[in-house]
Amino acid sequence: MSYRMNPNSKRGWIELITGCMFAGKTEEFIRRLKRYKYAQQNVLVFKPLIDDRYSKQDIFSHSGMSIESLPVKDSTELYEIFKAEQVKKKIDIIGIDEVQFLDIKIVEVISKIADEGVIVIVNGLDKDFKNNPFQNVDKLLVEAEYVDKLTSICHKCGGNANRTQRIIDGKPAKADEPIIVISANEKYEARCRHCYIKPE
Numbered sequence: 332m333s334y335r336m337n338p339n340s341k342r343g344w345i346e347l348i349t350g351c352m353f354a355g356k357t358e359e360f361i362r363r364l365k366r367y368k369y370a371q372q373n374v375l376v377f378k379p380l381i382d383d384r385y386s387k388q389d390i391f392s393h394s395g396m397s398i399e400s401l402p403v404k405d406s407t408e409l410y411e412i413f414k415a416e417q418v419k420k421k422i423d424i425i426g427i428d429e430v431q432f433l434d435i436k437i438v439e440v441i442s443k444i445a446d447e448g449v450i451v452i453v454n455g456l457d458k459d460f461k462n463n464p465f466q467n468v469d470k471l472l473v474e475a476e477y478v479d480k481l482t483s484i485c486h487k488c489g490g491n492a493n494r495t496q497r498i499i500d501g502k503p504a505k506a507d508e509p510i511i512v513i514s515a516n517e518k519y520e521a522r523c524r525h526c527y528i529k530p531e
């Protein structure tokens with residue numbers, strides 16, 4: 332993506348990393364942020380409080396890469412922390428993981444932060460398991476200067492996959508299946524257009 336960047340660009344823009352599950356989005360997100368950290372830039376990384384799969388403080392990729400992050404409950408808290416930190420030391424880079432789980436005001440907040448001269452690197456799923464657009468990512472696809480839409484490999488046929496199939500007890504989950512199924516054998520698979528089964 333760097334080849335598309337004009338070196339004379341004034342600082343402050345949005346980079347969106349998106350796509351389905353198992354596309355390596357989190358690896359790409361962490362890789363980009365770490366480059367700036369190695370260069371002693373002031374990097375601040377946020378994630379929504381609800382995502383505590385591995386750790387309350389860190390973001391982990393499936394391959395085991397990790398980066399420190401600050402869990403926030405909403406876009407207001409994120410902006411308040413940004414402002415407070417900005418007073419102490421100028422922030423160069425903001426990272427936001429799992430942006431689809433934040434409230435819709437986050438899009439405005441991200442834009443405001445970019446206007447203030449900060450590079451905002453955002454990671455999020457573009458579609459849910461019903462293949463419907465996720466909130467925030469749908470708007471950021473339009474708003475961001477740079478978009479990288481990563482694909483995965485279809486678990487069924489090995490083709491290019493851009494959808495996520497939710498599977499419960501070996502069968503594609505129905506559209507109205509609750510998001511949290513207690514004690515069910517639940518998993519997700521990347522699927523291509525042809526192998527994906529639209530939940531009814």
Ligand SMILES: [Zn+2]
Pocket residue numbers: 485486487488489490522523524525526527
């Ligand atoms: Zn397939």
